[in-house]
Amino acid sequence: MPIVNNNLIYKIALGLFSKMGAPKENATTLAQHLTDANLAGHDSHGIIRTMQYIKEIDEGTLNPRAQPEIVQEAGGSALVNGNSGFGQVVATFATQLAISKAKKSGISFVSMGRMGHTGRIGAYPETVAQSGMAAIMFTGFMGGPFAQNVTPFGGSERRYGTNPISMSFPLPKGGRVLLDFATSMAAEGKLRVYRAGGRTLPDKWIIDKNGMPSDNPNDYYDGGAILPMGGMSGGHKGYALGFMVALFGGLLGGLGATEASQFQWSGSSSIIVIDVASVSPIPGVSDAVQEAVEWVKSSSTMEGSQGVLYPGEIEKKTREERLSNGIPVEQATWNQLMALVQEHGLEKELSEMLKT
16 A cells, blocks of 8 residues: 655646646635545545546546636625535635635535535634634535435435544634534445545444445445444434434525425535634633533543543644654555546656655
8 A cells, every 4th residue: 555645636636637627726726625524534535536536527527627606605604606616625715605604604614516526624724723713514415316325323324424524623723623524324425535445344334235234345336335423223313413414514505495305405505604702702712612621531541442542633643643754545545546546647747755
């Protein structure tokens, strides 16, 4: 398995999407998000997504040149049309808009739709926390032809998406507490990573096409479905949470009543941003959050545990480790990337970095 420097991943993504017609600003935003997802340990939303996005561009469902636009606005709220552009570009625009509105109103709600895959949704609340604010983001799919990959609790067929949710709070010195997870047993991209590595899943995350629990990622791609978070016994909670994320993200972020009425809620999102300083009487909110972190981490540990981690600490540690030691990329994924590099004539441009 190749161990790759983060700068090389960034340059590969920047080069490929520039070749696919993305203007510099779009290609830069996308490359930054893919690289940071790998650095944070979310390989399912990193450079492995390159092949998917290029395929969507070739098929005409993703417009690399598109720019988001505000189509409805009132006070602290807004609706953004992504015009079928990169989800990372649209969500970055919407997040900055939500931050700006929260600074004026104390709280904001910005929805976004008609866009591609947003990547790691934790990246956007993370940006909010770095600005000293708190955030909640919902990304939801329900029905329609796109991203149906999770079965409702008690069901045996795909009916909705992995519907991730993310929340953040600021810590002192630019740190953050960050929750970011799919409301299913795993994001679909994690199945891609296990399949690319020829590995079985850690547990029965999926059912096969006959409705039987399975740990073989190939069973999902052969007509199976991902189970809601909680699996076979506790999946009612993950299912209910995923359903509500579909409403807050997919429905409210969807543009046009026609799509919504026909259950075409395809990957739309909504983000809430809260200026905690304007709504809390506590001076130094981030210091109070730090005290909460220290309190939970002071717990004695159970046998076999390496200690209590606060939400987002794994990503923080993984980012530090990978910045120093490189990012592991599955061999199958790397082979596909190198084929694209060759196809688009980037070997000379990347030759020095590829040698190291």
